[in-house]
Amino acid sequence: MTITIKTGADIAALRIAGRLASEVLDMLTPHVKPGITTEALDKLAHDYIVNVQGAIPAPLNYQPPGYTPYPKSICTSVNDVICHGIPDGRALKNGDIVNIDVTVIKDGWHGDTSRMFVVGEGSIAAKRLCALTYEAMWKGIAKVKPGAHLGDIGHAIQTFVENAGFSVVREFCGHGIGQVFHEEPQVLHYGRPGTLDVLVPGMVFTIEPMVNAGQRHMREHNDGWTIKTKDRSLSAQWEHTLVVTETGYEVFTLSDGSPPPPAFINT
Template identity: 70%
Template sequence: MSVELKTPADIEKMRIAGKLASEVLDYITPFVKPGVTTEAIDKLCHDYMVNVQGCIPAPLNYAPDGHNPYPKSICTSINSVVCHGIPNDKPLKNGDIMNIDITVIKDGYHGDTSRMFYVGEVSEHARRLCKITYECMWRGIEKVKPGATLGDIGYAIQQYAESSGYSVVQEFCGHGIGKRFHEEPQVLHYGRPGTGLKLEAGMIFTIEPMINQGKRHLRMMGDGWTVATKDRSLSAQWEHTILVTETGYEVLTQSAGTPAKPSR
């Protein structure tokens, strides 16, 4: 596995792209409410990225091997949708939970982040899933430092999720990122301590656990992109882009509206 170590110049560009991606989520937050369509949210985000930030929405027309081009500028994954939900004309309902996943390209560099959103009044069990998933992501982030391994990250996430009564999606994972949307390494959200790639300063990758309220198994929807839980249970996801520094980690996808690191 060839993992590219980023130069100081690369890192500075990645900080800019990461902050811009996070600022799209800040911008869209007040618009997420019952009755609004995800198509409208997609258009608002698209226009903000292109016209205000001068960015390119990375998902739009993204077509990895074997996939049709992705038709929208963001991913909106609601309730039992695990990831890659395509915005559409169906209005959001009171009680929905939704992940909005943003990836921008600025000056050739990608910034990638996602957050969970509550639509109106959300049930306590849905809130708990979103909270535990956020804490899972941070448990993984806190393991990042030179000399640690990818298995350390995956184990921290899996152990916390499963001890909280949830399951970890295994088919989708975090990834290296830079001038390309998806690079090496693959960052699994499960694993064993001390196994896998050893981390080095200059690596940049996402940590983005998908945690299910029910079983971990998935089903692919007919559009070829949308992935949902097989048992139709709720799923949640949070994502940050992380730089391995000389002494630990730096979160590159932060802005004024980013939720605070959870206290332990």
């Protein structure tokens, strides 16, 4: 599989799709509180994407080879769920953490992003995991520039996470994105510097580290989608979509409600 290099027109379309995906999370933010079900959040997101944005929720009925069709419009991964949690009728409780992963298709182009939310009053440990995972994503983003390697991104994330005493999930990774939901390259969140593909302007991909408070190992739920930590420890994830530019990178999945980048990005 080859990596598709996006044109200026492609990038303009991806910029719009990315912003729309982030704006779904902005809309959901005030609703993420104790007592709401993830199913209710899914309905809010679905209606907003379809009726307000005039877009399509990419996860709905998405079916990679070997999978059953995904039944909802967003992914909601609560507490020990690493990724691909299916919204259901269980209410969020005070102290839960939840990743909400949104992908929209606008005019044929995908925008993909996710954020962590702490429901009500979270524990110090839960807040630290979410904050550290956010920093880890940006440690990877900061490595993006022409001539760098994909391995540089993974190495930056892995060393930062493991030095803090957490672990990086290895079975799932970031990915190229465009008119197809998942393209080449695969963007690992661990690795060695100077390895894997060289970054060139026009490459578009996600960086989306999944970080566990305990061991990195996972187990698959019997619904065929939900992935949980094997040791039942908490897991967190953040995701942005970006393009390699002539001088560095541009993040597509930013909106008015996006958390600000860490201080080390602005210096």
